[in-house]
Amino acid sequence: MGNSTGLAPGAHLAVLRKERGLTQRQLARLANISVSLLSKIEVGDRALTPAVAADVGRAMGLSMAEVLGRTAVTRSGEERLAALRSAVRDYDLPGRRPVPGDALGAALATAGRLRDNVDVDRLLVMLPALLRDATTHAHTVNSAEGWMLLSEVYSTVYWLAARHRWMDMAELAVTRQRWAVEQKTNPLGRAIAARDRAGAYLNGGDFEGGLTVVDRAIGQAQADLSGQERAFAVGLLNLRGMTLAGRLKDKREGRKEAERHIRSAQEAAAWFDRDWNRHSMIFGPRNTVTHVLATRLDLGxxxxxxxxxxxxxxxxxxxxxxxxxxxxxxxxxxxxxxxxxxxxxxxxxxxxxxxxxxxxxxxxxxxxxxxxxxxxxxxxxxxxxxxxxxxxxx
Missing domain, CATH: 1.25.40 (Serine Threonine Protein Phosphatase 5, Tetratricopeptide repeat)
Structure with missing residues (x-):
């Protein structure tokens, strides 16, 4: 992967600034932050937050993810990543051998456990074959369930790519994810795809754009779903919304938007005695608490x-x-x-x-x-x- 780095984000920022021939004063002025803050971040006295990473990224023509730095992989990891890229490209080229639905479901459950346990190394090993099998199965059965399985695999591809800041793959994965759920009407799948698409905006540092995606998807989910399934979809989207709002540059607007999404998420969470884990997504009272904590932190x-x-x-x-x-x-x-x-x-x-x-x-x-x-x-x-x-x- 190009631009991979072994540096922590603040140290990586210093490298990016120097590569562009900018002084600290020049970059601080362009990013509308203090020179003192930038200096402390670069020498390691202060942490580079996502919001500041987005500010300096815009000033240098980079995404937030590029400022934070892509995670490097081993040589074997590069080979597996190339295999995954190939499988993503072949989204409309199913294999010739049929893939049993029960075997695919079992493999997807394994991938879900690896994702839950953040076992990214083993997940990268299995994803290329899993994506090809899910592609073949979806094209073969052409059912809402089959396309939802494929969408879930693409969601996991997005998750893995976003965790490593491989944003070109992440953005392609959410595009494929949306395409899959649109093959057969699936309101819950559409909501999850919108949540992941908003995540691509989040990692790019376009927090306003991500909030637009979230709000539109919430309205659609409220119209198309009912009961706990609607609460699950709306809740997931509000978790993403509060995270985006917490990183807005205008903290007054951020607080207002964050509180709106927090209230809505808490209302949705009241439908659940315990958190649901569906399609590799988690929502309920406990996960809502963790997101509110993170949002308070992002709001300073x-x-x-x-x-x-x-x-x-x-x-x-x-x-x-x-x-x-x-x-x-x-x-x-x-x-x-x-x-x-x-x-x-x-x-x-x-x-x-x-x-x-x-x-x-x-x-x-x-x-x-x-x-x-x-x-x-x-x-x-x-x-x-x-x-x-x-x-x-x-």
């Missing part, structure tokens, strides 16, 4: 996020590592924001323990670790242990 309110985190362990109960890991990363970021370095280190260690591979590819996990390493200024046994556990270099 770390103390509010920390107050919510007092019951975080209870909120994370029964949620898979794909939600547990990022929640502890957000807790680490909140503690770092209020100056609690040891608490941040403990939370980051919890994130690594819950989802070791996530810590290696999650930009904020890498960024918090970089800042903690910089602030400690000397060897720290806890940092060394965390470096070995996560694979993030000191």
């Amino acid at each position: 309110r770390p103390r509010e996020a920390l107050r919510m985190a007092e019951d975080l362990d209870a909120a994370l109960e029964d949620l898979p590592p794909t939600r547990v890991g990022p929640s502890y990363v957000n807790l680490a970021r909140a503690r770092l924001d209020v100056g609690d370095r040891e608490g941040a280190l403990t939370a980051l260690a919890d994130a690594c323990e819950a989802a070791p591979q996530l810590a290696r590819i999650h930009p904020m996990a890498r960024e918090v670790f970089r800042v903690l390493s910089s602030l400690h200024r000397r060897s720290n046994p806890a940092l060394l242990r965390l470096s070995k556990l996560s694979g993030i270099p000191m």
Whole structure:
């Protein structure tokens, strides 16, 4: 992959700026941020947040994902990634041998477990063949269920690509996902596809555009679905909406939009006693709490996020590592924001323990670790242990 980097986001930003011949003062002026903030981010005294990454990205003609840096893969990973790209290209070229639906369902369930556990290495191994089989099955049976299975595979391709900031593949995956669910009427599949499409806007740093996609999809889901299925679809979309709103540059508008989506998500969550996991999507009361915590943090309110985190362990109960890991990363970021370095280190260690591979590819996990390493200024046994556990270099 081009532009892959082993650097944490803040260090990567410094490289991008220098490659473009910009001084810190020039970039800060273009991005409408303070020179002091930019300097602290580059030297490792402050974490590069997604919102600031979007600001400096626009100033340099880059997406937020490009500023955060694509995750590099091994040589064998490159070969598997090429195989996955080939399978995505062949979206309308089914194989000649039939694929039994029960075998495909079992393989998709395995992929779902790998996704939930953030086992990205094994997921990349199995996705090319799974996508080809799902393509063949959907074209063969030509049913709403068959196309939904294919759509779910594309959703997983999007998820894997977005986690690594392979945004060209992520955007192609959401296009294919939408195409699949449109082959046969499937309102829930359409809502999930819109949620993932808005995620591509999120990773690109176009938060306003993503909110437009979300609001339109919410209206459609409310019209086309009913009962818990409608609550599930509307809830998922509102989780995406609050995340987008929390990263708007205008924080007053962001707070207003975020609170609107938070209220709607909480109303939808009231339909559920426990979180549903459907089509590799999770929604319910507990996952709503984790998203609200992250949104408070993105809005620049770390103390509010920390107050919510007092019951975080209870909120994370029964949620898979794909939600547990990022929640502890957000807790680490909140503690770092209020100056609690040891608490941040403990939370980051919890994130690594819950989802070791996530810590290696999650930009904020890498960024918090970089800042903690910089602030400690000397060897720290806890940092060394965390470096070995996560694979993030000191």
